[in-house]
Amino acid sequence: MFGRSNAVFEILSLRDGSWSIVATATSKDEGQAEALKVMSRAGTEGVRVIKDTGKSIHDLKPEDILFEKLKPKGEEKVFIQNIDDAPLCYEVSDFYEGEGRLTINRLFRTYLDKNNITASEALHSAREMKRLLDDGTLIFSAVAKVSTFQAAKLEDTNANERRETLFAFVDHINAAAQKTLQRPMPRIRDAGFNEAVAELKASLKDGEDRGYLIRSAIATELVENRSYLGKLAQTVDWAVICDDPDAMLDLDIFISDIMQNAEVLKDMLGHQRDTGSALVAMICFSSGEPLGEEPENLTPEHPDYTNIQLCKLIAAGKLPETQAVLVDRVRRQVESISPLSKGDREEEREVFQGLLHKLIPDGHVVGGPDMAEAVTARQSTIINKGGQKGMKEAAASMLPALADPARKAAYLLTLLESKLGKDLLRSDIDSHLDAMLVGTPTLNHLVREKLPPNKKMAKVTQIFNRIKESALPEPRKEELTGRIDDLLASYIVDGKILDKIDKSDKPLHIRAFMLVSMVQPEMLPKGKASNLARQIIVNHLKRPNFEAELVSQIPDPQDQANTLRRFHEQLNRCGFFG
Template sequence: MFGGTTFEILALREGRWIIEATAKHQEVAQAEAAKILSRAGILGVRVIKEAKGSIDRLKPEDILFEKMKPKTEEKVFIQDVDDAPLCHAPSDLFVGEARATINRLFRNYLDKNNLTATEVMHAPRELKRLLDEGTLLFSAVGKVSTFQVRKMEDATVNQRRDVLFDFISKIQARANNAAEQRLPRIRVDGFNEVLDGIIANAPKEHVSYLIRYVMSVELIENRSFLGKFGQLMEWGWKAQTPQAMEAIDIFVSDTLYNTDVLRDMIGNPRELGTALVTLLCVAEGRPLVEEEEDEEPVELTPEHQDFSNSTFIRLIAAGKLPESKQVLVDRVRRQLEGLSPLTRGDREEEREVFVGLLDKLIPDIDIIGGPSMAQAMTTRQSTIINKGGNKGMREAAETMLPALGDPGRATGYLLAMMDSEIGQTVLRNDLETLLDKLLVHSQTINHLIRDKLPPNKKMAKVTSIYHHIQKSNLPEQRKAALTDRLDELLVSYITEGKILDKLDNPEKPLHVRAFMLVSMVQPEMLPKGKASNLARNIIVGHLRRPNFEDELVAGIPDPSEKAKTLRKFHEQLHRCGFFG
């Protein structure tokens, strides 16, 4: 009927229309849509022609078929989690990793009631409502107890369950106690004024809790996640103390588990790969709309429609929302580890999008998200090469290296993988072999670094790998073997290329030669070892010459410039450890 037209099947899930599947014929699309509607969590389906614009801005004539599920009260249930951190005291439930577990476990309940995990734990009424919600809390505690006893000795699930319920009782008692204190209201006395009063008058060990309590009192009255996020950004805009920003970060990170907040922040990208790149840009504090180089950044006021998202990105960029940044990065990791395709195209397009993601996740030697992200990358690569199981993960790790190209990025990836769960068990020997192949088996630095880079950048690249290995969790003997090999490669590169001869050319002024030689032994250029000693020995030879300092500045006529040059030279020597 429509020739080669592609028909898209949209599904309404958690208040959002998403592309669930495609078909070549309208009849096939409608039949598939009916099947999709029967799935749990799907509230409606649509069939449209392949959309040219946003699927959120469809006109009635664009919709060829639509069917909605009859509205019924959906049962609130506990979500699955794959782990839970061990808590030793009630206060441990307030920290990032524990709250992340709570936010995932109770996602359905929290979204339904427009509450954050931190609000519930600080509000006596809301905590009581959760306790009264049938078996919901009991199921969650049972699930968490099962994970936690695996990390303990001489403890049963029942014993652990009793401990966690005792923690919850103590959290409830603490919330009741705070409510009885009749603390000032932020909306009456002002944000900074109320927080300053708590900081000045409350016992130090209670300050953080009471700040979260008074913020919860206000946020609970706003039954919209977007409204809560906007309120938090207003507070963040005017916050004056580290304690205030710490509490704001906690609440903001909770709101980021809600899809409405993320959708408002990054829009509704048609493909998962685009969404993940956008999330990483936000996590880096980069504006979603590029500003002109000569354009002064404009600080928006709360009245502006873009105030909340703009303020959030500025606070992220300033390093003031570390937990919120971690939530965004972890969301990228979970999506990367999942089964949803990054693109609607073929496997080759999927591969290209993934390589673009790798550029964001491994910009240099350090990996955003660390070992768990490295494992997620490898999982995604195994999907792309269509190889499953442990064998697929082994092949995925090996084929990741050509995609990374740069030896620094490849080393960072391998070291992060060695610290991952699968890297410490299934892939350990394979990763060790790949690391040897990359670093030990390279005959020269030019074999290791194939890009056409000037000598100083090649040496700096090898040195960064050297330092990264030193800081890694490898056994000391293994570290020594790898770093010694890199030092040997540097020695060969310097001597065979006669680099020091070129730098210490007598035809150049002595102060130029001296500074170039000292630059060779900077920590970022050459590591301490045989290679740097080649340059150090030449420098020491110069320093021992009679009247060296006079010769050093002899070609500089201005006395003030002479003094400045000598001072700078001594500073460089000191930085390189020549004076102990």
């Protein structure tokens, strides 16, 4: 990123009719040079260089603009975007799936935005498919790029053969769209969404793909709406009332495609002070966390109605593809070299710390191995060290930044599943795990926070379970989980945890429930540590008249019965009954 001296200049980019900050510079000349580079990017309609005065970029006056260049209307040429990889597609249906459409969205971003359509509309609408095919070289260029990547992954074919296969798939997609024109199709706008879906289900013929026909019906409506925000409002309205789970999956496909448009994302996130803040907001939104308070009486007329309903749908787990697209957008921005903040290197570091709290909140990494690799790449930028050595130092310096042992373990074990982790950082990850787990003398050295014993043990058990689920070889898993079990057992014995729980001055039912809580799967894993508590429980269970003693200090008979029932449920959950 550009450093900050006495004066900072901001480079603005005009895309889809909206200005946004894309870079900073320390001098006007440097800013102008950078602006001209930005001007050459696809989709950029204009650039500006302004002095950073703390004023909103939407409230600028002519004297605030030090340099400006706009492209004349019609100058922007539509071409295929660059990509660095492409998934294999073995059959036509792969084009309609998540990874296939994601690649199409990236390749054809300029074309799609210019024509205000989504990838799924182009795939399902005969009219849009014909327009794309008539465009000339776009399809050919896209197929050429993809075939090169795919051929490199296949041993029994070359790029030319792969190109022929892909063109055959394109012909099939076009034929399917043309065939749908010959079939009577309900109009959603006339019949209503649920009614149109029901009509399609009732009229299905042998060999017809129900999902494809529903998506065709959706595409027919959306291609007539040449606003991405309008498309989003329409699809979200349908999703709110949708009562067919399969049709909801089809709506998710279109909504996820719509979310690829920059204008929609800006509208969704609202004004953010910098890229880092925008990414935090996007992560929150992708997890279904509202970005603001919902009005008491929310109506479709409210300006945030669509965003609020979209967030609710994501929170309910009804839009997994949309959620994945938002997380992937965050990942690509994190691993890029664009600055997260407008300030100096220290501010950049602080913004990244805030981002990490959202990306690695506890024992998992949002976005999985690809995100773990992305944050490592970003860390290498922050410490300003490149190459393989830079990546190794970045991974090492990530650990102090994460602080919490469960977060450290989540990062290391998730990174292990990435290409970077498998290839370059494999031995480094092993060394970091050894230092954190094998080299620690006690559990209190591993978890230094002043936590209650139950929370401390639960945190370490979370690491234990994450190791069991990891990509580590089995002998290595046994080594590390065995060490964790030893630490837990020593902590229980040295801290006299069980003695404090099973004190005779406490009512037996309270002691019993506390002991059983100790052997819950989330508290202690099966092993030495949990066996210490299990043995005490077994000894209690063997006592004559144990159940009568258990509830003897509970006066109400109904409460006694409920307590016995809950206690047996807990015992069963912990495996005492087989």
